[in-house]
Amino acid sequence: MENLVQIALQNVNLAAIMPSLVLVCFGMGLLLINVFLPRGTTRHAVWISLVGIVVTGWISLQGWGNPQYGFSDAVALDNFATFFNMIFLIGAAMTILMSDDYLRREGYPVSEYYPLILFTTAGAMWMASGTDMMTIFLGLEVMSVSLYVLAGFFRGQLASNEAGLKYFLLGAFSTGFLLYGIALIYGVTGSTRLTEIGVYLNTHASLLDNPMTLAGLALLSVGFLFKIGAAPFHMWIPDVYQGAPTPITAFMSAVPKAAAFAAFLRIMEYCFFSMKPEWTAMLWVLAVLTMTIGNIIAISQTNIKRMLAYSSISHAGYALVGMVAANEIGYSGVLFYMLAYTFMNIGAFAVLVLAGKQGEENLTLDGFAGFGYKRPFLGVAMTIFLFSLMGLPPTAGFTGKFYIFAGAINAGYIWLVILGVLNSAVSLYYYLRVMVYMYFRTPTEDYAWVSMPASVLVTIILGIIGSLYLGILPNSVMAMAKMAGF
């Protein structure tokens, strides 16, 4: 027994944090290298970041089926964390590939951009592997602070400044809620360790309806729901997504959202499994609200970037359905959906990056008139992404939604699923409208379209492969999501 305690105290297991450690080292190294290179050189940063991501991915995969725990159980590199790490790394790689040319075109060829993406990703990885409130909070802060900077990266542009500031102010506010929640839960249970909290609450049934526990649960949820972008904490999303540089918007819609879901899932399942009826009831309402608000407001958008921002709110709602199901199928469904969403959404944003004309961003529906004829490949790519976002077979969006809805139906939430599919029906309209402009209308003028650099094409092709592979042959990845679930 004494021995065990000793081991626990000295439990420094670097293997458990190795992926994020390596990624941060790459980021730091890159910052250092940047000092010695003239401003405006960015190619090296792209390559070094990509190498860093691949190495990190390889290290992270060592944890698959071979879970590593460390630091007195504050960090776990288990299947769950590894699966999310893969999502983050794929998202980061796709973002980095589409950024270089875009930054140059917009007049910000700054190489510090890339380390910031790596830091964000590392923060996200901490969140996914955190098994202690403090680790998760640490990860959240590392992730968020880097993101605040990235959102306002175009410092000469008013919209980007607004996005950065808005995100920072609201984000800081929501973090306050989260911290308060953690404090209250600590006050009730005397621990920040997720499993200990769970055991304590489970064995002290009287605490379950204690106002402090409930307030703690509610405040924690507010913090995460804000990051997820669930209604009614979604107000920041449209402005921030629209104002931020397009690759960063793509990144934000996939990686931090997945990270927030990872931590939220783990906390709910580890700490509050004995309060399932309470929080599933709360999330039921919020899921419906989130899907509906996102979809309804997206209909009236004429700016595609902003439309995708609202659509990303509704997709958070679909994923919440999987959490409400609160069974194995639902949880793995969320994991699978986050991966599918990463491919299709970042792919769609990559097309937006290349849709610019005459060196300017082209984001309005009118600007997309006849796009499918002018840029046939991009048109087909966008079509695939839009069908995937709609959730139509044979794409990843369909299998993802199926996975989540199967979980919810298995758990008996028929009405929630019916509301979910009705929401999908609403979403058909605004996704179809983009295609209407791309294919059914003729362009008004002839523009000089921006060139198509190979790196962005790689992102788009990755997106297409992901969207179709997960849609047609989802077996292996679905099975991985099952193994990664709780």
Add this chain to the structure above:
Amino acid sequence: MSNLLSLMTFFPLVGLVVLLFLPRESDRLLKTVTLVITLITFLISLPLAFNDAFRTSAQMQYVEFLEWISIGDFFRMNYYVGVDGISLWLVLLTTFIMPITVLSTWNAVEKNTKGFMALLLLLETGMLGAFISLDIFLFYIFWELMLIPMYFLIGIWGGKNRIYAAVKFFIFTAVGSLLMLVAIIYVYYYAVKAGMPFESGFSVAHFYQLDLPAHLQTWLFLAFAFSFAIKVPMFPVHTWLPDAHTEAPTAGSVILAAILLKMGTYGYVRFAIPLFPVATMEFTPLFAVLAVIGIIYGALVAMMQDDVKKLVAYSSVSHLGFVMLGVFAMNLQGLSGGMLQMINHGISTGALFLIVGFLYERRHTRLIADFGGIAKQMPVFATIFMIITFSSVGLPGTNGFVGEFLILLGAFESELRWYAVIATSGVILAAVYMLWMFQRVMFGKLTNPANAELKDLSAREVVVMLPLLLFVFWIGFYPNTFFDKMNPSLEHLIQQVKGKQQIAMMVEAPPQAVAKITVNE
């Protein structure tokens, strides 16, 4: 060959890949290659027609079974396909209509031929896949897959109002099928909890054996039926059809009428009715009423159209009302009449849309008032148009007569007797609107000078129509070729549905009856 069905279904997809490598500008080459691909697909499917196993057996033939998605104890889907007497002729209709459709585009499609042909091939794979799927999940995939090409066919190559029509078509059909998806997943988990072997996945055959409680059947049936009703289309969710038909290019209209609409009626026969027999019993009056309204309403509206294509579109609503009436009669006459009428409608309405296409290509108008007296200018065309008109009206000796007669006979012998009486007036109305239209377009004095220059059908156009004419008479004079191979499956289906309905009625009957059953057991 053991994987004949897969070969047939995915051959167009292989062709599509070939097509992508052909040069964009070579219009003729693209069309020829597509024609060859669809012809080969037809040849691949031909052994089905000569297989005598369908005469004696209600079993699925050419079955293929492959594990597709298998996620522990979560869910399991299989690539499970096969053909029986119910799907046999629909599959053949699809492979038969496709080359004709491609041939009809020879001069009609000039803009972006490559895209058009690629979409046609994708559509063929979707339609064939839906007809042969025995796993509902697989069926759903193909069912939704059909939407995408059709949406673009209408939206890109359609008429003036094409965007509205395309979006309406897409949203109507997709909304219906989303609710069906919920029902599919629900039935699946119900089946798993009821002890269905997990390996069978979403197999329809296993779902048939479920004993779903009546109140659940009601809801599930409604979800399925709503989705199929939109596709058929039944009154009052038919409104997308006239728009889609009017705006679609000729090839699109032909496929829509000949095959896509059959998906809806096929869905009832294969899924909605046998899966939920008790609910079917409960809803038969409602659906019979809707079918009869469709028959009469479609005919009346068709009568008032001044656009030939719109007239044909509304006549579809009327004809499919007949099919639904036959299907819900649930006896052999009604059901086999309904199945045959699906084929008939595919042939005669497909042909009518081709005829409208011929006129439109020549005069760029479809208004009845713009024509008149062109029979003299185009004697071959007039003859063919006449025959197809008779087939659509249901004149004895043509295919339409056999189908409609059997449907009315079946409905008359079932409890839908009075509906049959009213529906019969639809036959008269059909004669009125079709013959009136024919008279105004073809006969009378040639008043419009633009019509004096009209050329008769070219050799290609005659070749397009000849196979259709052949089947008009074949089915008209010797329908047994077709009945022989579908009846075993239909009889089996009726037995299965009626059996379940009788058990349900006995359970609902007074306690003595229930006691009797227990004694018997």
